[in-house]
Amino acid sequence: MKLVPIYTEIVKDRQNHTIFLDENTRFTYKAYHKEPSQRFYWIGFFSFLFFMREMQQLNLSFSNTVNIGLIIAVIVLGLICGKY
Secondary structure (H helix, E strand, C coil): CCCCEEECCCCCCCCCCEEEECCCCCCCCEEEECCHHHHHHHHHHHHHHHHHHHHHHCCCCCCHHHHHHHHHHHHHHHHHHCCC
16 A cells, blocks of 8 residues: 555645545545644743753763763653654
């Protein structure tokens, strides 16, 4: 089953959608776009801002391998969260 997008409708302040065509069966499918939640955006924004301000007060010495491992783990976790 390979779906090919053939039409996308994007209109401000409306439910947008894309129409896909299945190459094997020649059926069409309509998929509605999921709009991002503004509440989730603002919670994430202020959480990130708080986290960055708190990091200014941390005094980490990079001679300790545990601190380096913790920083790498936080970066990897941030990349994973950013992807999803």
